[in-house]
Amino acid sequence: MIEAKTAVETPHTAKLTFWTMTSMVVGSMVGAGVFSLPRRFAQETGVAGALIAWAVAGVGMLMLAFVFQTLAVRKPGLDAGVYAYAKAGFGEYLGFFSAFGYWASACVGNVTYWVLIMSTIGAVAPALGEGDTALAGALSSIGLWAFFLLIRRGVKEAAAINRIVTIAKVVPILVFVILALFYLKPHVFAENFAGADYAGSLFQQVRGTMLATVFVFLGVEGASVYSRHAKRREDVGRATVLGFLAVFAVFASVTIVSYGLLPMSEIAELRQPSMAGVLESAVGTWGKVFVSAGLIVSVLGAYLAWTLMAAEVLFVAARDKDMPRFLSRSNEADVPVAALVMTTALSQIVLVVTLFSDDAFNFALDLTSALTLIPFLLAAAYALKIAPGREGRPAGPEGSGVTRDVVVGGLATVYTVFLLYAAGLKYVLVSFIVYAPATVLFVMARREQGRRLFSPLELVVLAVSVVGAALGVVALARGWISL
Template sequence: MTDDDRKLSLPTLTAMVVGSMVGAGVFSLPSNFAQATGVFGAVLAWVIAGFGMLMLAFVFQMLAVRKPDLNAGVYAYAKAGFGEFPGFFSAFGYWASACVGNVTYWVLIKSTLGSVIPSFGEGDTLLAVVVSIAAVWAFHFLIVRGVREAAAINRIVTVAKLIPILMFVVILAVALSGDMFSANMWGDGPLFDQVRATMLVTVFVFLGVEGASVYSRYARRREDVGRATVLGFVSVLALFASVTLLSYGVLPRAELAGIRQPSMAGVLESVVGPWGAAFISIGLIISVLGAYLAWTLMAAEVLFVAAGDNDMPRFLKAENSHGAPSAALVLTSVLISAVLVVTLFSEDAFTFTLKLCSSLSLIPYLLAAGYAAKISKGRDLLVAALAVLYTAFLIFAAGLEFLLLSCIIYAPGTALFVITRRELGRRVFSPVELALFAVVVAGAVIGVIGLVTGWITI
């Protein structure tokens, strides 16, 4: 087998993008949107999110073509544009975001099973956490058998998990009531606040738009990276918007808002009966496990490439005999397990981890868009500027609470940067880097005080 035969094709790269985005988020959309807004606000939210994320998709497409020497996308672009320490933060934040996102998958699986096994509760009971941690390490040993083997599995799972979602869309399109849809047209409160309340949800479901970019070093043809990014994004946007809007046509908004997660199951059950909930639940488990596989691969890949560029400690360069980044995968599984333990103390484990995952991803996205703006002209500059504005708006929409929680994770994570600099025999921080680190530490301290005093809740 030649090296080219071992590379990932356009369909496989597209499946990685779709597989990364179609995970836990889509199954929670009906309830999450109904809690925030009505039909009009939902349409506006998807227009804003779709346009903003499309700009980001174009940014990753453009950078993949113009900077073919930069692998692992998000991290590499931040480093090239703003220096080593911001690059480290981008790599670490993207990795941490992926790990926290993977926790949402296990929470949602156990919440789904909780309707049959009450001791799993909403996915945040002691039994649910213990079983989830065991599953994390079971998947770990599957993935370490090789990146390409896991990517092939993901392509199969991506096809399988789309079937129940597409059936949901078709059934609801047939069952849609125009009167119910009209009655759900408007939400409560100012429209801006309604739309803002959906933003972290839309970020969460779109995480993975850069999936092909992260795997750029495996692409058979470099131009396939950008094509897979845009093709995957457009397909998923249409699917997410359909799931959200059609749900408003079968149940009152108040009922939609109160449905247990995964809310898609409850919506379909209201239309076709109990088999609908079971059908969606099975689809969810397949979908989430596929997304977990893709995200674990992407998280480890970022650490591995960063270590290869001397931006993470040397031990993260380790590969096993199957070509998998073994040390990076171990660290990834450790953080996922740790965050699962934290969910025991959360009032709403799924919502908390969803929003924290989204918040951690915003700085890496902002830095990637900023780098594109620095090197672009003309039309490309306009696209990059719009992507910067969108990600800046998302940071505002996330709110101070989750920015401070992100700092609590970023601050101790800087230890990896310190280890790396000492391994290289270099000064740990430049004056500018030290100032940036001080800001992050200050944010972490305020965040911890907020948690202790109850100002910030999880």
């Protein structure tokens, strides 16, 4: 049996190359979301709204990518990016919330992967339903713990597998785009341009797509999460931007070309993964099988990447004494085993809950996005906060790069605030229900260190989170909001 060691005692930290980190960014973003895009967008908007939505999401997420690039260079001592930036900028308690929220969103997101896999297979094996039957839950649970055993062997091995899987899963998506362009029907595309009768105003249509775009872009921060493993620190930012640009082009293309094959009202009714149904309408059954196979490979790769990142965030937070010390233990393969167990366990719990949900996939997708918004907002706000300073800047004229950093930080902050508005009160309140109880872990960590539990400012944050959670529970109980 391998003896667990604390972070300080870990003999060697695995080092990842630029291309491996880029593949981890791409691999963590290209998962379940891209295969569900046609239906999600068709339920909300037509071609015009989709173009605007992708423009907004593209600019906003590019600003966030630049934020992580800038912070990786200017703050090379901060590991596990999203969490570390929140802590450095706004204190330990908000840093803890950022770490927990990011971790919880990854766990919830991982469940969507298994639901979608089982739903895909369920098209030919009715016993699996849409991923919400007892058999589907049992098979998904086996998958959860099989991946736990794989990742436990080491970061290098898991990262190498992810690099191979990334290549394998991008190919079917590119083939889909090429075939969709070949079979595109101009008159159908034109009819879908303005949107269907069930779509609201153009602003409402764009707003309705925002959480879906956040979900598919989750992972843009993947390289910063693994900053401690990078061979060269500057590779973190380069991998982030290159990975984002590649994936953005693919996601936007998948969405737009789908409008040229079927009326949007029909796309909106397709079974998930809707990309399979869209291609089937053009080339026949083999297209559906082809996309479904690609989805399974893609989702398993994304699950691997996200499980790695989730465990890493808990590990670094515990190492910095913002989580209980048991989460700071890693084995000789540099794997934070305790954090990995906790990650897999939460995914298992959420998986069981989905068996009793009416629309588990879409709710889990939106909740994943909502939970990530607070960590993203804090990272963007931290970049804006340090933008005027000189620390970490390369030698150059006074003020060199300041304007760029202020603009990037400002736009990224405005974008994430808009996303919170687009999410709506429902998901904000449900996020509070998840966040507030997590304070127990923060209290455990403070008690282990013999420190005062909360500062005056932290008590204010605690009060806000508890009140928000209480409102969320009341809203659910009264039926004001529903899951």
